[in-house]
Amino acid sequence: MNGLRAHDVFNTERQDWRRGVEAALRYREREGDLQVPYDHTEGPYPLGRWLSDQRRTFRAGQMTGERAAELEELGIVWDTADAAFETNLAAARAYHRLHGTLAAARGAAILDIQVGQWLTNVRRPGGLGKDAVRAARRAAALAAIDEDWNPAARGWTVDWQRHYTYLTQLLAEGTRLKAITAGVTRHGEDIGRWLATQQRDWARLNAEQQARLGALGITPARVVRARQTPIKTSATFTSVRGAEAFQTGLQALTQYLEREGGGVPGRSHIEHHPDGSEHRTGVWLANQKARRDRLDHAQLQALAxxxxxxxx
Incomplete structure (x- = not known):
C-alpha cells in the first residue's frame, strides 16, 4: 500500500513536470521568451508559479541536470534579476554587429531599446549591481562582446573609442590614411576631422592611445609656425600692399594647417582669425598658384x- 502511494506520488510529480514544460513551451513559442509573470496562468496551468518553484529548486541544488538542461533549452533565466540585463545585452550585441563597437552615443537605440543610455548607466560606478559576483559576471558578458566596452577604464572617452573604431574600419576596408581628411564620415561621424585633431593634440593623448594610433601608421602633426617677420620680396612683387597681402595669406594658411593637421583648404574655404576678421584663404591660395611664375624664391619656399x- 505504502509502495503504491509512493509510486502514485512519483507519477503525479512527473506528470506535473511534463505539464509545466509543455506550458512553458507554448508560452515561449507565442511570446519568444520565458519572462513569465508570477501570477500568469497558461490556460488553467499556473505557469508563473511553477517556474518560480523550479528556480527555487535549482538554487537549492535539488534539480537534476537533465531537467535543468531542458528548462535552459527553453530559455529560462534562473536569476530573474538578470532578465532585464539579458534583454539589454542582446540589444548591445545587435549594436556591436552593426557598428563593431559598444562605444555607443548616449542617444543610440536598436531593437527599440535605448542601448546608448543603458551602456552609459552600466559603466557608472555600481552600474552592474551591488553584488560583486553578479557584477563580475555581467562585466565579463560585456567584455565578451567588446573588450573596450568601458573606455574610461582605459583612460579615454566613449567618443574617442567610437571614432577610433570607425577609423580602423575605414583603413581595414582599404581607405588610404592620407585620404581620410575632414568630411570623410562613417555612421555620421566625421572621422577625418577627428583624426586631424588627434594628430594636432598628440601630446594630450595617453601612451596607450598613442600606441594604438601609431600601430595604424598615424604620427603627430608637424608643428608649423608662422614667420615672425615678413619675407623679403623681389622686384616682381615690390608693392608694400602686395607684400602685406601675401604675408596675411601665409599666416591664414599656417593657422589652418595648425588646426587641421595637414592638407590644403578648398577654394571656398574662409579662415576666421582670432580678432574676428575673415580671410578667403582658399581663393588666395588658388590665386598664388595661378601666378606662380611671378612669385619669388622666398615666397615659393615659404609655401613649400x-x-x-x-x-x-
Whole structure:
C-alpha cells in the first residue's frame, strides 16, 4: 500500500513536470521568451508559479541536470534579476554587429531599446549591481562582446573609442590614411576631422592611445609656425600692399594647417582669425598658384614649407 502511494506520488510529480514544460513551451513559442509573470496562468496551468518553484529548486541544488538542461533549452533565466540585463545585452550585441563597437552615443537605440543610455548607466560606478559576483559576471558578458566596452577604464572617452573604431574600419576596408581628411564620415561621424585633431593634440593623448594610433601608421602633426617677420620680396612683387597681402595669406594658411593637421583648404574655404576678421584663404591660395611664375624664391619656399606641393 505504502509502495503504491509512493509510486502514485512519483507519477503525479512527473506528470506535473511534463505539464509545466509543455506550458512553458507554448508560452515561449507565442511570446519568444520565458519572462513569465508570477501570477500568469497558461490556460488553467499556473505557469508563473511553477517556474518560480523550479528556480527555487535549482538554487537549492535539488534539480537534476537533465531537467535543468531542458528548462535552459527553453530559455529560462534562473536569476530573474538578470532578465532585464539579458534583454539589454542582446540589444548591445545587435549594436556591436552593426557598428563593431559598444562605444555607443548616449542617444543610440536598436531593437527599440535605448542601448546608448543603458551602456552609459552600466559603466557608472555600481552600474552592474551591488553584488560583486553578479557584477563580475555581467562585466565579463560585456567584455565578451567588446573588450573596450568601458573606455574610461582605459583612460579615454566613449567618443574617442567610437571614432577610433570607425577609423580602423575605414583603413581595414582599404581607405588610404592620407585620404581620410575632414568630411570623410562613417555612421555620421566625421572621422577625418577627428583624426586631424588627434594628430594636432598628440601630446594630450595617453601612451596607450598613442600606441594604438601609431600601430595604424598615424604620427603627430608637424608643428608649423608662422614667420615672425615678413619675407623679403623681389622686384616682381615690390608693392608694400602686395607684400602685406601675401604675408596675411601665409599666416591664414599656417593657422589652418595648425588646426587641421595637414592638407590644403578648398577654394571656398574662409579662415576666421582670432580678432574676428575673415580671410578667403582658399581663393588666395588658388590665386598664388595661378601666378606662380611671378612669385619669388622666398615666397615659393615659404609655401613649400607649409606643404603646398605646387610651390616646390
Amino acid at each position: 614649407e607649409l606643404g603646398v606641393d605646387w610651390a616646390r
